[in-house]
Amino acid sequence: MRAPKASARFLAAGVVAALALTACGGSGGDSGSPASSGKGGEFTYWSMWRADEPQAKVIKAAIDKFQAETGTKVTVEWQGRDVRQKIGPAIAANKAPDLWDQGADVISPTALAGQAADLADVYAAEVPGEGKKVSDVVDAKYLDQLPKDAEGKNRWILPYELISAQLFYNAADPDLADPPATWEEFIELCDTLKAKDRACLASDGDLSWENFLTLDYLIVRDNGPGTLGKIVADKSGAGWDNPGILESAKRMEQLVKGGYLIKGYDASKYPTQQTKWAKGEAAFLMNGSWVASEVATLVPSDWKMGSIPVPPTKGGNTEADAILFGFTVPKRAKNPEPAKRFLAYFMKKENLEKISTEAKNITPRADIPAPAELESVQKTLVDNPARTIMDGAPGEYGDKVIYPAFLELWHGKITSAEFVAKAKQAHIQYWKTAG
Amino acid sequence: MAAADPRRLGPLERQRRRLFWPFVLPALICYGALFLVPIGYAAWTSLYQWDGMGEMRWRGLGNYAVLLEDPTFATSTLNTLKILVIGGLVTFLISFLLTLVLREMRAKLFARSVLFFPNLVNAMVFGAVAGFVFSPDGPVNTVLGWAGVETPPKWLAVDNVFPLIVATLVWTATGYYTTIIMAAVDQIPPYLYEAAELEGASPWQRLRNITIPLSWDVITVCAVLWTVSSVKVFELILLFGGGNSGNPPTQTWTTAMYVYTSAFPNSSVPKMGLASAAALVSLAMVGLFTLLLRRIMRRDPIQY
Numbered sequence: 001m002r003a004p005k006a007s008a009r010f011l012a013a014g015v016v017a018a019l020a021l022t023a024c025g026g027s028g029g030d031s032g033s034p035a036s037s038g039k040g041g042e043f044t045y046w047s048m049w050r051a052d053e054p055q056a057k058v059i060k061a062a063i064d065k066f067q068a069e070t071g072t073k074v075t076v077e078w079q080g081r082d083v084r085q086k087i088g089p090a091i092a093a094n095k096a097p098d099l100w101d102q103g104a105d106v107i108s109p110t111a112l113a114g115q116a117a118d119l120a121d122v123y124a125a126e127v128p129g130e131g132k133k134v135s136d137v138v139d140a141k142y143l144d145q146l147p148k149d150a151e152g153k154n155r156w157i158l159p160y161e162l163i164s165a166q167l168f169y170n171a172a173d174p175d176l177a178d179p180p181a182t183w184e185e186f187i188e189l190c191d192t193l194k195a196k197d198r199a200c201l202a203s204d205g206d207l208s209w210e211n212f213l214t215l216d217y218l219i220v221r222d223n224g225p226g227t228l229g230k231i232v233a234d235k236s237g238a239g240w241d242n243p244g245i246l247e248s249a250k251r252m253e254q255l256v257k258g259g260y261l262i263k264g265y266d267a268s269k270y271p272t273q274q275t276k277w278a279k280g281e282a283a284f285l286m287n288g289s290w291v292a293s294e295v296a297t298l299v300p301s302d303w304k305m306g307s308i309p310v311p312p313t314k315g316g317n318t319e320a321d322a323i324l325f326g327f328t329v330p331k332r333a334k335n336p337e338p339a340k341r342f343l344a345y346f347m348k349k350e351n352l353e354k355i356s357t358e359a360k361n362i363t364p365r366a367d368i369p370a371p372a373e374l375e376s377v378q379k380t381l382v383d384n385p386a387r388t389i390m391d392g393a394p395g396e397y398g399d400k401v402i403y404p405a406f407l408e409l410w411h412g413k414i415t416s417a418e419f420v421a422k423a424k425q426a427h428i429q430y431w432k433t434a435g
Numbered sequence: 436m437a438a439a440d441p442r443r444l445g446p447l448e449r450q451r452r453r454l455f456w457p458f459v460l461p462a463l464i465c466y467g468a469l470f471l472v473p474i475g476y477a478a479w480t481s482l483y484q485w486d487g488m489g490e491m492r493w494r495g496l497g498n499y500a501v502l503l504e505d506p507t508f509a510t511s512t513l514n515t516l517k518i519l520v521i522g523g524l525v526t527f528l529i530s531f532l533l534t535l536v537l538r539e540m541r542a543k544l545f546a547r548s549v550l551f552f553p554n555l556v557n558a559m560v561f562g563a564v565a566g567f568v569f570s571p572d573g574p575v576n577t578v579l580g581w582a583g584v585e586t587p588p589k590w591l592a593v594d595n596v597f598p599l600i601v602a603t604l605v606w607t608a609t610g611y612y613t614t615i616i617m618a619a620v621d622q623i624p625p626y627l628y629e630a631a632e633l634e635g636a637s638p639w640q641r642l643r644n645i646t647i648p649l650s651w652d653v654i655t656v657c658a659v660l661w662t663v664s665s666v667k668v669f670e671l672i673l674l675f676g677g678g679n680s681g682n683p684p685t686q687t688w689t690t691a692m693y694v695y696t697s698a699f700p701n702s703s704v705p706k707m708g709l710a711s712a713a714a715l716v717s718l719a720m721v722g723l724f725t726l727l728l729r730r731i732m733r734r735d736p737i738q739y
Contacts, residue, residue: 206593266592268570272567400507
């Protein structure tokens with residue numbers, strides 16, 4: 001940790017000298033920190049990336065430019081994913097960084113605990129040199145779907161990377177030239193493939209979250225957005241009696257009983273079946289859009305990555321899953337202002353587009369084209385309303401209430417009706433101990 | 436130990452007594468600061484509802500009541516006990532059988548290294564290897580297919596993951612404990628075995644009447660080590676059950692996993708109080724087991 005700190009200081013000192021700012025003095029012991037008047041200042045950043053990851057390189061390049069242009073001193077620690085475990089104790093000890101980043105589901109615990117700053121002023125700020133506000137370039141639909149913090153606000157994250165869960169397939173596959181637009185068409189296609197002795201869906205049966213994504217979508221398609229969220233919140237468990245839930249579960253049962261799933265899916269370990277899918281042994285795979293880069297070296301050279309969300313069942317309810325990765329500022333940050341200035345700066349097209357061109361991910365700016373393999377995902381995200389997976393239900397609810405029963409349904413051990421009954425029972429048990 | 440009149444003690448004993456505290460105190464302070472204080476802090480935290488960041492709210496024994504009611508904690512505790520008892524019995528049974536063979540075989544140093552090897556391999560490797568070896572068209576099923584098995588078992592089905600985890604633990608631990616026990620067995624004078632052989636003792640009788648009694652102290656230590664380590668099993672659970680997102684299925688959770696998911700949840704407020712309570716319950720469990728084990732295994736040392 002020492003080396004980057006020292007070099008950052010050296011760099012900042014150099015910049016200060018070059019711009020001939022009279023910044024000496026400042027806060028006594030801390031040598032070389034520029035005065036924090038308007039521009040300049042300093043902040044610390046704990047990154048979820050390790051220094052050698054593409055996202056780290058993109059962010060580092062932007063930080064370097066930001067430091068040079070504004071005279072702000074940025075101290076970065078490339079923590080990697082461990083930042084998740086480190087941030088809580090750091091906040092408790094009042095030693096939190098001024099800025100950190102992670103997925104919205106990892107940041108939300110700090111927001112729900114009232115420990116994430118409201119970034120409304122970042123969204124109201126101008127993207128430097130573009131004459132537009134941050135809120136003009138980041139569609140509000142991605143933020144409005146997020147869980148609200150203790151004060152009822154959900155602007156506790158500034159996303160720079162978007163992931164969506166979709167059904168991925170090879171668009172160059174002649175069998176899949178005409179992707180289904182409705183659930184009926186999807187089942188028809190599965191039947192056609194079955195007649196040709198091809199599996200319709202690949203699935204690593206040991207994964208709960210990934211496999212539940214399909215049912216999570218179907219519940220929205222059949223019952224409208226926010227349904228699962230309401231079920232979770234109703235402590236009585238009556239939500240599970242909603243006939244629409246059974247209807248969605250029946251569609252899952254149909255997938256299992258219809259013989260559309262890849263052989264051996266219930267007896268393998270991730271990523272066995274995903275790899276088979278990448279070799280063309282099954283048509284579709286439900287997963288987060290990171291799967292495109294996971295299989296990049298496995299797919300044949302003529303593979304063209306395509307994706308569709310779970311098709312609508314009865315028209316309407318076309319919400320697309322949106323997973324946000326972004327920056328957040330702890331409420332107790334000591335230097336929030338310079339950190340927030342950097343956030344607006346990072347949203348500049350010339351900075352953010354490198355998340356697409358170099359880190360190969362979708363950005364929240366619709367005017368930055370996604371990398372080729374994620375074009376269809378970006379189009380789905382732009383064209384449809386956004387939603388949070390499982391309506392942002394606590395991870396614990398998935399682990400304890402939904403997944404145990406769901407995996408039995410998915411492995412063909414119980415019927416859809418038994419699934420609903422088991423989930424309801426676990427739901428009642430959950431609320432006895434939660435909260 | 437007679438608390439005798441100090442004047443009757445020899446000069447050496449008096450010196451020893453004088454040096455007792457200066458030598459023990461630093462260790463005691465370290466132990467207190469590094470172990471007892473954190474345990475005390477955890478015990479205190481377990482009485483509160485705390486998100487790990489903001490204010491703590493008094494909850495009394497509420498967290499312990501939740502643990503009692505939560506079926507997931509019951510599963511986790513049961514799994515930990517299964518590892519401790521079943522895994523432990525199998526590990527030590529195999530270790531004894533191995534000492535039986537190893538003592539008398541040629542190239543035993545080489546064999547010992549081979550046995551110890553799994554212990555050096557990162558648990559990550561086992562997760563990946565198991566996924567390959569036991570996959571539906573992996574090597575195991577291919578061999579079974581040659582043997583005419585049409586429908587091989589679903590090795591990696593969710594119900595089988597926990598037994599697989601226990602098997603992996605046994606496999607890695609056996610070499611470790613065999614090595615320790617063998618070090619003790621090597622100290623047993625060979626003439627005892629020679630005499631037993633002359634009198635016609637079978638290998639089994641030699642194990643029962645010579646090897647086990649004379650390495651008993653080491654076996655006791657090994658049993659305690661196993662108890663302590665089995666309560667910490669965590670990364671194997673994480674590796675065997677899941678991909679990038681989400682946790683392993685609750686069927687495979689141990690108390691350590693329960694503590695982790697309570698302290699670092701997704702999309703909900705962390706429950707540090709509950710996590711501390713769960714950690715303390717498992718600590719109490721180890722403590723109790725260790726005490727029981729020591730009580731059961733207590734023997735007068737045999738001089739030889």
